[in-house]
Amino acid sequence: MIMRQSFFSICKQQALPLLIVLASAVVAVAAYLQALDYPYISDDITYLPENAKLIGLQFSGLWRLLTEPYNCCYEFLPLRDFSYWLDINLFGFTPAAARVQNIVWYLLGLPVVYVATASLWRYFRPSDKVGSVAWAAATITALFALHPALVESVVWISGRKYILPNLFAMFAIWFAVSARREQGLSRCHAVATLIALVAMMFSKSSYVGVAPLIALLWVLFWLDIPKQARRRSMLLWPFAILSLAAIMTMVFVAKNQSFDSMPFYFGIEALTRIFAALGWLACLAVTPGSRHFLYPVFEDANLYLMVGIGVGVMIAALAGGLLVLRKRSLEGFALIAFLLMCIPYMQLMPNHPPSLVSDRYLTFAVWPAILLIVALLWRLSCVPRIILLLAAVLPWAYQTIERPRDWRSMDALYNADLSAYPGYYIPAMFEINNVLLPQGLYPEAYKLAGSIPMPELRDRMINVIKADYAVSVGISSGRPEAAMSFLEKLRTDYQQRPADASWNGSVYFFYGKNLSKLESEWEKLAKGFPDDPSVRYNAGLWMLGVHKAKHAVVHLRAAAESQLMPENLRGIAFRNLGLALIGSGNIAEAEAPLNAALQQSPPDDRAYCLLVAVYKSSGQVAQADTAAAECRKRAGKDSQPEQTNPEN
Numbered sequence: 001m002i003m004r005q006s007f008f009s010i011c012k013q014q015a016l017p018l019l020i021v022l023a024s025a026v027v028a029v030a031a032y033l034q035a036l037d038y039p040y041i042s043d044d045i046t047y048l049p050e051n052a053k054l055i056g057l058q059f060s061g062l063w064r065l066l067t068e069p070y071n072c073c074y075e076f077l078p079l080r081d082f083s084y085w086l087d088i089n090l091f092g093f094t095p096a097a098a099r100v101q102n103i104v105w106y107l108l109g110l111p112v113v114y115v116a117t118a119s120l121w122r123y124f125r126p127s128d129k130v131g132s133v134a135w136a137a138a139t140i141t142a143l144f145a146l147h148p149a150l151v152e153s154v155v156w157i158s159g160r161k162y163i164l165p166n167l168f169a170m171f172a173i174w175f176a177v178s179a180r181r182e183q184g185l186s187r188c189h190a191v192a193t194l195i196a197l198v199a200m201m202f203s204k205s206s207y208v209g210v211a212p213l214i215a216l217l218w219v220l221f222w223l224d225i226p227k228q229a230r231r232r233s234m235l236l237w238p239f240a241i242l243s244l245a246a247i248m249t250m251v252f253v254a255k256n257q258s259f260d261s262m263p264f265y266f267g268i269e270a271l272t273r274i275f276a277a278l279g280w281l282a283c284l285a286v287t288p289g290s291r292h293f294l295y296p297v298f299e300d301a302n303l304y305l306m307v308g309i310g311v312g313v314m315i316a317a318l319a320g321g322l323l324v325l326r327k328r329s330l331e332g333f334a335l336i337a338f339l340l341m342c343i344p345y346m347q348l349m350p351n352h353p354p355s356l357v358s359d360r361y362l363t364f365a366v367w368p369a370i371l372l373i374v375a376l377l378w379r380l381s382c383v384p385r386i387i388l389l390l391a392a393v394l395p396w397a398y399q400t401i402e403r404p405r406d407w408r409s410m411d412a413l414y415n416a417d418l419s420a421y422p423g424y425y426i427p428a429m430f431e432i433n434n435v436l437l438p439q440g441l442y443p444e445a446y447k448l449a450g451s452i453p454m455p456e457l458r459d460r461m462i463n464v465i466k467a468d469y470a471v472s473v474g475i476s477s478g479r480p481e482a483a484m485s486f487l488e489k490l491r492t493d494y495q496q497r498p499a500d501a502s503w504n505g506s507v508y509f510f511y512g513k514n515l516s517k518l519e520s521e522w523e524k525l526a527k528g529f530p531d532d533p534s535v536r537y538n539a540g541l542w543m544l545g546v547h548k549a550k551h552a553v554v555h556l557r558a559a560a561e562s563q564l565m566p567e568n569l570r571g572i573a574f575r576n577l578g579l580a581l582i583g584s585g586n587i588a589e590a591e592a593p594l595n596a597a598l599q600q601s602p603p604d605d606r607a608y609c610l611l612v613a614v615y616k617s618s619g620q621v622a623q624a625d626t627a628a629a630e631c632r633k634r635a636g637k638d639s640q641p642e643q644t645n646p647e648n
Contacts, residue, residue, distance in 0.1 A: 021145065032103055041157070046071070077202065080203050105163045113170050116174035117140045121137055125330060139389065148399035150163075161204045168203060171192075183231075198244070205248065206345070211242055261349055273356065275307045279309035280310075280357040288395030313335075320334070331375050333371075338365055467518060467521050475525065491542055519543065571600035574597035612628045
């Protein structure tokens, strides 16, 4: 009878708390299933249906995922790309199947969140009863399951690179805590921790902050051992996990071709950006506000409030680290964990994403944020604790239920952001370039561009609309001259970014994206006039001017080899083709067009200067010396202005 009572007591302590986790998971999954039949969104198209490299990968060649990027050469994420390979080969190009896999990874992570949280809680608060630990871990897991910041990572197929490493990160933390022994660490569990860390890094390298968090835990375990029994060899494990993470990070930086950093800027704005990003991430982690795809940072009216919050979080985390070393504080551990999870997204190495902060950046960071909240509330009595927890969970659940509906299309996403932040230039740019201009909705595009409050950005956006219209008119009328002249003028404008682009990654991104839009306008014009050497030549020169050498090669080759190219300009065209080939890295191929430039009538003697580099690269010293001598002769002559219109 006593044994039966004990069995039912254990079931009550463990099973009943898990019911709230199950209920939260059911609510979240029901919300995510609203997006099941939505189409591919944005990067999804690049990663799956247009990913020819991954589509062509055979089973026998899967090992290649560990050697190079397999998502159109953007990111080196072997496990994430393997999961996409499974989607393609098992289900074809079905967005619903890919979203189901995201949901599966999300669900698999919840039990691991529970056991890892319970293990940590028992370590930091060993005096708590088994039932109390179970309820605390279940509460944290349920809140995590319902947090609206996870919607973006689960519903957006491209967000798998955050959902997948969540699972391995929690495994790593669970194994790390389970490795604790009275006189050291379990080798089996420590090795399992390292393996889980590798799997996590192969899914998303920015999760590297988990490594120092685990190293901190293992150092704490070592400090818990009486001094006379401590073995310094145990510290090799924290050193090993930090070294492994550092090596893998260097490998990923070397292989990751998508990381496009901004020039470093050392003004006060750099610190403002760092702390504002941290403040935004902290607020998005704990507040019940509506969720969005793009958030303003420098443009927000509460910029300095966010900076203050970021500074406060930094100070609290540093204090928490000291507290952990002195008192084994769960709250201190949660603070330092949150900071470590946010560091990769704080713009310490400045880059230019469309939004300086995003919900997906918090996919793992919300766990320590929730751990902190629950750890603090657990010090209260039952009734106020439940009231405060409900005050958090109900708004989060509402946002999780509402948010997936915005993912029915990019248009819906942009409009949701524009409704929240009227006139914000990033969603306005996306809406204009990706939705309105392809449909020829010029009045609507002008109206939206006019709502941008920043004059310089507003003018740039209006000019892009004018360029699209000019190209459309040029193609329909059969006269491309006006469109070419306008596009050339805009190249000069966009080469000079405003001062705030030095520290504001969103402004930098705005200029880069619109420059790419103008490039696409040239491509559209060239497609409309494929045999017109004037269009192809000017398109090539424009690409050279914006450092798009590979794209320039295609147009300049077509112009130089065209029978319609005026004879007196053919030498210039061949020389520029050689310049474009050198710029694209095909130095050996540049020799032929450069020599052709010298054989035209009249020849373009400037080709000699470029041939110097070509001959040196191939070790032809004598030819390089001859070309250098001819180049010096050319330098003594008056330079002629370069013509950009072969019809003149």
